[in-house]
Amino acid sequence: MSSLIEEQKNQNTISLTNDIHKVALNAKQITSYTLQNIRSRCSVPYELTIPRKFANHDFNNFYASEYSFTALIAQPGYGKSILLSHLVQDIAYANDSIYAKDILCYFNANDIFDSDTYQSSLEDNIKSKIGLTQDTDLIQYFDEQYKKSTIRLILILDDFAELILNRYTKNKVFDRIVDLISAIGESNAIKIILSMRSTTWNLFFERIRHAHFLKRKWFPGSYYYLDYNSNIPPLSEEELEHVIEKMDPGNFEKISTNLKSQLKFPFHIQWYYRLKEQYPSFNFYTNFVFYEIIYLFINEKIFSSNYSTEKVLLIKQIVKLSDNSKKGTKLLKTDLMYHISNYKNAYLELLADGILMEEKDFYDSYPLEFVRFIHPHVFEYFLFKELLELxxxxxxxxxxxxxxxxxxxxxxxxxxxxxxxxxxxxxxxxxxxxxxxxxxxxxxxxxxxxxxxxxxxxxxxxxxxxxxxxxxxxxxxxxxxxELVHFDFVDSCYKDAIKCLLIVANNKEIALFYHSILAIIDCSSFDQSKIAIRLEEMESLKDAQINTIFNPYELVNLIYLKLKGTPVSPTDVTLLKMEQFKENNIELNVDDRPFPLPENFIEYLLIILLNTFYGTQRNVITIVNVILSHYPKLITTRNSFSIYLLNILALANSRINPGKKTDQMERIIIKIHENKRDKSTLYAQSLLLLLKAQQKKNKKEYNEVISLAQEGIIIFERNNLFMYEMFMYNLLISSYTELHDFEKVNYFNSTKHILLENKKIPLLFLEYIDFT
Missing domain, CATH: 1.20.1290 (AhpD-like)
Structure with missing residues (x-):
């Protein structure tokens, strides 16, 4: 595509004329070629790119100001050319553009600077490109057009990175730009937009740093950050959503917050797109993707690039000089000079490719030059490789x-x-x-x-x-x-990890274990559709050979039937076995293990959950005591399951048998949570919240009950643990009833019943939840 564009461009010759209409036509042809070239070189399909709001806002301000020139400044890969292409289309091609009569000429730097000596003035080159005769004064010509018809010339110079420059020729190019800006002087008829990488801008700015007039004519933009030498901000949430919806419709909300924060830097979008193209069936919504993006970048820009060996050796030296990050990741350039001189070409490419950057800091008014990695994750990767080698x-x-x-x-x-x-x-x-x-x-x-x-x-x-x-x-x-038997049902990472592990589950027993954990969460949500889907997935696994008394599928199915309001026979085999369990007529620990197996942990959680629907609070106490009688070591051990049992036991006692023993259990549980060594989970902490609220209710400390219940409702609603959410609503209702605040009673009763109706749950009596 690029070669076709170049061939087409070479076939077009510019006739020299001072006719403003022909000049405008020539400028439009040049701009069209540049836009086509950008489209063909775009690292993602161009139709997936978007205009940037800030760019239009900044251009409007710049256009209306007395400034002569501005620059888009950013590291490579941040979409400067794409951004300009959309801006140009809005300025020059939009039907409602207020700049339609202006002459906009969008040049690639390679096309406007003569590559032999860079001796020709930029003004002369522009005139020859847009068709003005050489004896015409460019600035005077457009001053006259501006006075006569308010027509301005908008010059855009892009892609300086394509110029093959040494230090001498680079200064020549900068001098040509400075000469043009100086010639424009106070004229407001010509506006110049430059597009440069941060390293190039640094060098250019050094040429104008002490020229007061030139600095006065520079519009830095609304988002210029000196520390980063950039004025292109990350994508906003709205802009990122627009990009992702074009790339992967309907899935923006699935992307994790951390990954979104990384994708807001346009640099990462192209790599994300590549992964999506390579593995279209995989859900690239979470943080692990970022590591793949960074590795793709490192592989292309370092391992598969020119001077790859030298680049790796230089980076190793930077990591070593940082004392493996203990001295930070920003190093004095003087400390690196020996290695920079040894690997000069590699160093320059690392700067040009946006891997390293140079920056100046002032200490006691004395400037010091530093070198640092632009992306800390790249440094961390090579730090990891260095530590691995050590x-x-x-x-x-x-x-x-x-x-x-x-x-x-x-x-x-x-x-x-x-x-x-x-x-x-x-x-x-x-x-x-x-x-x-x-x-x-x-x-x-x-x-x-x-x-x-x-x-x-x-x-x-x-x-x-x-x-x-x-x-x-x-x-x-x-x-x-x-490692999964800590049952952190309140942490989304825990739930999502299990869903992901199901993808690589290699036998029925493993798959049933993972599904059983997710079934506990589904049942706690009271979401009948979710439970039905879970049962469908578990049905083919119910004959798995697992070391449990109860089949998890049968336990979940009984809960599902209760939520649907479907009657269950009192002679149901599983319910009869439950009675045997409560009577301690089943041997749970045949092998005399100190602790239950992971599958038994899940089994006992499901049994306690089933009791919510078919039993009483007194039954909860019985079930917990039966488990502890077979595994007495759980009483003296602090693990997630024993803490869970203690909390459930204390909560049941608090509801039917409040008193000193229950108070003692509450104090023990609070002490466990305060002890950092025990590392209580968010789920365990939320259960403690239930216990505290019920205890406060027993003591008629209603303000505390209300506060804890409202806090709990937020937590349980956010994590879709509807069963516990209902518990908190019931505490609010009973508290306000005792306070004779019947307006609040009616409000929370109404809220609760609306929630139940939304779940399509028929009115039924559950001792634990109390739906009546």
Whole structure:
């Protein structure tokens, strides 16, 4: 396409004339060629790109001002040419454009500067391109046009990166630009827009830094940030949504907040698009995608580029001089000069490609030059590679402990852990990922990393199905299942990780385990359609050989029937077995284990949940005591399941048997949550909120009840835990009833019944939820 455009352009000769109409036609032809060239070179289909609102706003301000020139400044890959192309179409081609009569000429820098010597004046080159005779004074000509018809010349000079320049010729080009701006002087008939990379602008600005008149004629734009040498802001939320909707209609809301914040930098959009094109069936909505974007960028701009070896060696030196990030990621240029001189071409390309940047800071009025990575994630990748080399490429427990020991900032530490996990998955060394879970991680970090692992596995399995064999051979699901029994139902990462792990579940037993966890969440939501879909997915798995007394499918099905209002026979096999369970007539621990197996944890959670629909609060106490009688070590151990049992036991006692024993249990639970070593989950904390609210209700501390209940409703509504949301509404209703505030009673009763109707739940009596 580019060659066709070039050929077409060469076939068009400009006839020299001073006729304003012919000049306008020539300018329009040049602009059209430039726009076609931009379309053909766009890194994503051009129709997926969008205009930027800020650019139109800044242009309007610039056009109406006394400034002579402005510049769009940003690192490579930030869409300067695309941005200009949309701006040009709005200015020159839109039917309602207020600039329609102006002459806009959009040049590629290669087309306006003579590449042999750069000796010709920019004014002469422009005249020859737009068809003015050489004896015509460009500025005077357009001054006259402006006075006569208010026609202005808008010159846009783009793509300076395409000019092959050394220091001498670069200064020549800058001098030609400065000469033109100086010649324009105070004239308001010509406006110039430059488009430059940050490094190029730095050099150009040095040429005008001490020229007061030139600085006075420069419009910096609304978003100029000196620290970043850029005036192109990230995409707004609205702009990003517009781009993603063009690329992947209807899925913008699925993209995680963190990934959205990265995609707001136009630089990342092209890599996101490439991934979507390569794997169209995969849902690229979460944060792991960003690591793939960064790796694609590093691979193309460093590993597969010119001077790749030299670039890697130079970056290694930068990482070493930073003392593996302990001294920060910004280094004095003087400290790097030896390595820069050794790898000069590599260094210049790293600057030109937007990997490194130079910046000046002033200390005691003395300027110091620094070099830093533009994208910290690129630095973190090479830091990871350097640390891996220091540990002889052994990603074992010692390596992960080193990453986690506090040598790095918390953010860098967490990024390094993710690069390490990604590398282990690529190598197929899944068993070593268990080292991550021996670290002192918060529950959020643990959930996030499990999700990160799950997404990486699902992504790699698309084109590398051998990873499924590696998962099976290394019993990797069992490793992950062991880490999932903390049941953090309030953390979206926990739920999403399990959904993702289902994609790579390699047998019925594993799949049933994951579905059973999700079924608990579905049942707690009281969402009949979700539960029906879950049952459909579980039906083919119900014959899986699992070490449980109850079949999870049957337990979930009974809950579903109750929510639908479908009668269940009292002689139902599962319900009869439940009675045996409550009477402690079933041996739960045949192998005399200290703790239940993961599948038993899930089974007991489902049994307690089933009791919500078919039992009483007294039954809850019975069920918990039966479990503890078979696993007495749970009483003295602080793990997620034992904390859950204690909370459920305390809550049931608080409802039917409040008193000193219940108060004691509440104090124990609060102490557990305050002890950082126990790392209580968000879900456990929300259950404590239920207990506190009920305890305050028992003590008639109504203001506290109302506050806790309202806080709980927000949490449970956000996480679609409708069962607990109803519990809080009932506390509000009973509290306001005792306060004789019947207006509030009616309001919350009405709210509750509307919510139930929306869930299509028939009126039924549940002791725990109390729908009456």
């Amino acid at each position: 540990h002889q490429h052994q990603m074992d427990k010692a390596f992960f402990e080193y990453l986690n020991e506090g040598h790095f900032s918390n953010e860098v530490r967490f990024q390094l852990l993710q690069w390490a996990i990604r590398q282990l998955i690529i190598l197929g060394n899944l068993k070593n990922i268990i080292c991550v879970f021996t670290l002192n991680l918060t529950n959020y970090e643990k959930n996030y990393l499990i999700y990160f692992i799950a997404e990486n596995l699902a992504y790699r399995s698309l084109h590398h199905p051998e990873i499924l064999k590696q998962i099976e051979q290394q019993n990797f699901h069992k490793i992950l299942i062991h």
